[in-house]
Amino acid sequence: MDALSVTGAGIAMVTAAGHRGVVCATDSLSSTIEELQLTLGEGPCVDAAASGAPVLVPDLADATDVATERWPTFLESAASAGVKAVFALPLRVGAISVGVIDLYRDTPGDLSAAELPAALMAADAAALALLYLDVDGEGAFSDDHTARSSYQMQVHQATGMVMAQVGVTIDQAFLLLRARAFADGRPLAELATDVVARRVRFSVEDE
């Protein structure tokens, strides 16, 4: 988070079942703000989780920002805690939603042209890391390929196909696909192409 010149950061997990909890926070203030949003059910984190899009609020005191009208209680608490700007980035892979990362600042202002890409990439990495945590708690294999492969639409199409083939949830299907690619020692995009072309099938017995 140092690279982003933010004051603090927190990650909240929001599962498909609606369970919510703070996964980690860099300091007690971040932790408090995260808990507060989840308890109140309002704030940038909650909106980012619901919409799937980032909610970037460079100045919480800016009354003309349409976003802030929705969070009366959160704004009060944030102001008294000295938080001036919040950037909430959803941790998502398409319809797979794992949570939200919130970045806080004690000074108002936009993320810079260099900070935004860094923040978005950190969110991508966090999303993939959380998908592991959810299943076995171990980052057993390198995820460089996964991050790069997510630009390839057949990876996502294949994930949907595996979900229907095995009868699991979308995040489990994504994990099965990545695990098979790892086990077979081949790039995820290549395996995905085979799944989409119906040359490779996943079955309940295999998994």
Place this chain on the structure above:
Amino acid sequence: MTDLGPGENVGTGVSSREQALADIFVRLADTMVDDYDVVDLLDQLVHACVNVLGVSAAGLLLDDQKGNLALVASSSDEARLLELFQLQNNEGPCLDCVRSGSAVTSGDLDEDRERWPLFVPAATLAGFRSVAAVPLRLRDQIIGGLNLFMDSARKVPAADRRLAQALADVASIGILQQRSLHRSHLLSEQLQNALTSRIAIEQAKGVLAERGELTMDAAFDVLRRYARDHNLRLTEVANAVVTAGLDVLPE
């Protein structure tokens, strides 16, 4: 949202092309008043390009704000693969267009083999002989590119290029949503939203392709038809298919 295909040519003195164009802009204006799905809008725009500009295929790339471009809409598989080819090889007219911020055209790809040594053979193999690319602009920012592929060697007439630019501008506005223009950071939110939506739609296509034994294109049609029939946004339907087990396949 209604389809942006060629309109019915009922007028006598109006060319079918002018009629189709008028239809498109009227429908776009209608669409953008309501809550709309940005990927759906962009997808219809690339199909509109094919219909009114008489090109073979069209594709649309957006800046993912992490240093890459991402494909968000394409009118055909060939266009999709060719866009991805450019992204993977970091070479081609669409990339040049986005980098320079101005239109890039090649009326005969044969003559531009040196300029794009990897792209030209790939494009030729896909059956394309000429290309044109116009940028998606937002004030001083370039947020992507609209690319047109043609199966004959021909220069896109200036009037058509302006029209393509007009459609690209509509796409830019569609991404940003007019009513929120004052929020400087909204662009980032909307771009990310479009890219996430695209991925969710691909996941849903996979589910439907498997369940209904459909091609990916047919799966997309099913998804879109369901959204239209039930007056829902495409992304909402895609998310429901993937996470809530919504059954959208026809009986």
